[in-house]
Amino acid sequence: MAKLWGGRFQKSTDKKVDDFNSSIRFDKRMYKQDIKGSIAHATMLGKQNIIPKEDSDKIVAELKNILKDIEDGKVEFEIDAEDIHMNIEKILIERIGDAGKRLHTGRSRNDQVALDIRMYLMDETADIEEMLIHTLNVLVDLASDHTETIMPGYTHLQKAQPVTFAHHLMAYFEMFKRDLSRLRDCRKRTNVMPLGSGALAGTTYPLDREFVASELGFDAVTMNSLDGVSDRDFVIELANCLALVMMHLSRFCEELILWSSNEFSFVEMDDAFSTGSSIMPQKKNPDVAELIRGKAGRVYGHLMGLLTTMKGIPLAYNKDMQEDKEPIFDSIDTVKLCLPVFCDMIATMTVKKDNMLKGSKGGFTNATDVADYLVKKGLPFREAHAVVGRMVFYSIEHDKALDDLTMDEFKEFSDIIEDDIYNAISMETCVNDRKVIGGPAKEVVEKAIADAKEFLAQQ
Template structure:
């Protein structure tokens, strides 16, 4: 088949170059957006009189038939036609004859591919936004059932202070809500029509970019033709958003792996989201969480790929930019696959409240509250900190805990300590007294959940 751009050439493209050059193996997923964009372009060409109206109508009819044929599996794409754009044009010309060759009037593949990518990404951002909303609702539901489930909070992976499982979960609600916000914000920059930029310098034809923008649902139109075809900021920005979302999923998965270990046993994953061992019959492995943790690096790699591809490209379009598709597609696919399994995985896990509570009571997580107790009795904080530290050291020496020390022994360390100390350092008191906005007290977490529901209602 002769190339649609082959007029200047006297030799055929080498088969190895043809295979290397072609992108149809991966950009064929853009077919719907390519054809939908071409329909809008053809309609505009007819409405402006750039081509006869009857030709535009015939082109539109042919393009609609090609969509149906592709969706019915009746089309086999041709590697020699290079990409989805040329494949569609070849199919159209075969279907309706010479009129099909008028479709490309007033545009280039450079602005066409940018249009297709943006239309595709707009759609995928909305799909991902709905997936994040489902995840956020799942986190809210889980949190609502564990307002009084006390567990240890950690720093340096060492038990630090008591919190509730709901409070811990709502930390991830904040992370995932920021991911949703970033996706929405990225969508604003995706939603700008590039078609009409041509190869880099626009066109001499009196095209109506506003008409195409309105038909395709874009919010505005690009204002520089060179930037329109050489911009891949929106791809990099999206993959950056995806990388941060994967990082949050990975952090949560790391906690799930830790919580489900036999050493901790805070949770048990549902059998449907666990796997076994081919040699050790007793094993129940958190493979889903581990895979998500691993796939995070894959998305990071896509981000670095795009930053590296774009860093040395002069204006305007260069073939290097064809590399954007596989990085973009893989990032979208990976994030979606992870969300699909992560949300039901956490929705079905069993929570071991007793183990969480016992862990919160160990490790001297109430030592800070002992110091605060002494401060409230009039001791300067640094002195109170020292007394509390000495009491912890004493407990360690006798294999005890702060709750078990007799009052007489407490008084040897400070005569400010009274019998109200035991209530003051109860893990429940430790949680309930931290009743500041953003704190772990049940009332504050309940308020956080309420604000979370309001957030989702508005998104």
């Protein structure tokens, strides 16, 4: 097949090179954006009298027909035509002849692909934003049911202080809320229109770039033609945003995997979101959580791959940049696959409140509260810290919890301890006296949930 760019060549491209060079197998997913961009470009060419208005109208009408035919499954793309841009242009020329050959006036595939990938990523990012909003709603709904469900909080994976499950869930709300903010911020830098940059040096035609940007819904146009065709910062930035989404999913999934083990037994995954063993009949495995955790590494790899691809490329466009699409496409697909199943998994799991409370009573999670009690009685904090440390050592030796100590035992460590210590170090008091903004007290968490619901109502 004769190439649309083949005038300078005297030999056909080697078949292996055609296969190697072609990107149609993965960039065909940008067909809508490519056609939409071409319609805006053709409309502008006619408006500016760069091509006859009659040809512009023909091009626009036929591009709309091609779009419908693609969506109806009537179009078969060809590897020999290399990419989605050349495939669509080839079909257009076959259908309307010379008028179709005028479409590429004043543009290059370099600025065309930069346009398409920006438009595609903005569309996909909008979908992911909606998924994140749904995730935030699921977390808030779950937290609303567990403002009194006490569980141990951890540092270094060692029991530290008691919190509530709602407080724990709202920590992830904050993470995914930041993800939403980052994606929206990334969209601002993606939403800049590069068409009109040409191959690298613009064009001599009197293009109306602002008109095309307005037609396509862009906020602005790129201000340097070299940068317009060679910038992939927005791809890398989105890859980073998606890696952070996966990191947050993976951290929560790691906790769910631990919590669903017999040793913790804080939660149980619903049967619909678990799998069994081919040899061990008793097994109920948290495979969904494990797979999400595993897929995080895949998205991290795409981010590093994109950075490595771009790090040594001189201005302006280079064929290396064709390698931007598969990684970012797969990152998008992976996040869009993980978020819905994650939401359904946590919405259907059983929370074992009694086990969480029992877990919070082990490991001396109220030790800090004993120290705070002593401080409020007048003891300097460092001295109180040392007293409670000795108290914990004693309790370990005698296989007791701090709140199991008798008053006589307490008095051995400090004579300022009174009967009110037992209320001061109960799990409920330990949680609900932490009323500082951002703390786990029920009233504080309920306020955080109310604020979260107000935020979500505005989305």
